[in-house]
Amino acid sequence: MSHHDLILFFLQISVILAVALVFGQMMRRLHMPVVVGELIGGILLGPTVFGALAPNMHSGLFISSGTISVAREAVIKLGMLFFLFVAGMEVNLERLQRLRGRIAWTSILGIAVPFSLGFGLVVILPDIWGHQANKNILIFALVMGTALSISALPVIARTLMDLDLMKRELGEVVIGAATIDDLIGWSLFAVILSQVVHDGQTNRSLWITLVLVLGLFAIILSVGRWAGQHILPRLWSKLVVPSEIIKVIVILVLVAAAVTETIGIHAIWGAFLIGVALAQTSKKRNTVHETIYQFAISFFAPIYFVSIGLQINFAANFHLPIVLIIFIVACVGKIGGATLGAWMGKMPMREAFAVGFGMNARGAMEIILASVALEYHLIDQSIFVALIVMALVTSILSGPIMQYLLKKY
16 A cells, blocks of 8 residues: 555545544434434435535545555444444343243244235335346345344444333343344344355355354354353453453454355354354453443444445435335334234233334444345345435434333333
């Protein structure tokens, strides 16, 4: 990388972080998820606004090829990995032991109903989705079903903390059900990605991939959890400086990502599972985990989410019918399914609706799924924009509607 390229790369990262800081703080003051501000800032910084108003300045700052582009993409990929890692750290499997009946009903219907609606809509009306659906309708239907059925555990957890619901039974049901839904959703997405030829890789048998995904899941959550409870504490005691412990965790994340990428399953799955495994090593997040969490949220995640807006022109690819269809189907499926599940778990109807709206927040997890699906050419840019809009709007609406439904409790 030349002297000029190095300067430009530093300026790019500085501008991205500055935009993330300004717009993230604006959303924080409005009691909205920070990721909403980061994505809005990225859209303004990208070809949608800045690129349209000052195309020469935009193309000069954000060069789309060469070593600068490669370096920026590497940082963005690391941002994706470490955000998925800290998202995995939010998973608490012990929480599922309590209220398992209510959590099971809420989770099963909360993922089955929106998945069925998304999958069925593609199969019944394939023409409205464009050429991507016609290329491989089964894969496209699976992607849309998965995209409309996952939740966003980090955003949901933050919303519940803001509403002081984390330690209440309703909050435990929402978090427990969202945990199961995310585990199932990301497992299914890993299987889907492995069936797609990408960057010269060849796809393998669906059953072999399913065995690999389930095998990795079992190994990391059994052997990995055991190692985290018995081996890692001894290692921590021998590592004097906390930064050395952080290095070990970073190595684990990168190795897990490399392993999953090598066997044809996306690297994000390895990072997510390592986060889940390490989350079970102690009941309370320790200082090292907190340090990694804060660094990932403060540095890597903002770069990744602002970069989403740099990828495409949101105005040019905004198609209102597609946006409305995806938004309505996603909300009807997730709110309806989760509410029905909570009600079947013997929760009062008003609380059941609050659970449904809590589960409906898609946020950062939806954005990552959509961006990976776009990278693999599983969806086109108009569907990508629609999924991003759906993720933002559901994240914004979740907290206020839950607060309204629970104001008498």
